[in-house]
Amino acid sequence: MEKKIYCGSGKKKSDTWLQVTINPKKFMEHVQEYNGNEFIKLNINLKSEPDKYGKDVEVSVDTWKPDGAKAAPQAAPKSYTPAPSDSFDDLPF
Numbered sequence: 258m259e260k261k262i263y264c265g266s267g268k269k270k271s272d273t274w275l276q277v278t279i280n281p282k283k284f285m286e287h288v289q290e291y292n293g294n295e296f297i298k299l300n301i302n303l304k305s306e307p308d309k310y311g312k313d314v315e316v317s318v319d320t321w322k323p324d325g326a327k328a329a330p331q332a333a334p335k336s337y338t339p340a341p342s343d344s345f346d347d348l349p350f
Contacts, residue, residue: 264284266312269303277316279299299319301315
């Protein structure tokens with residue numbers, strides 16, 4: 258089992274709203290490409306109890322790959338600013 262890669266935390270603001278802060282340096286090497294677009298898969302979990310800072314949400318990188326799948330190539334860190342027209346409806350995950 259791979260070590261969990263924590264990349265952020267946050268707070269549950271309501272039943273339908275989680276507010277998180279993410280450190281992009283923690284996940285840049287796990288960026289994946291699909292149809293010419295780059296994406297990062299994240300797991301967002303509610304903690305059973307808040308930590309000493311009151312954070313009750315944790316964010317980690319989803320590193321799961323199907324059996325036989327090749328690991329994503331290590332990408333050099335870069336910045337990404339989504340364009341208003343970016344569509345994520347065709348993602349396979």
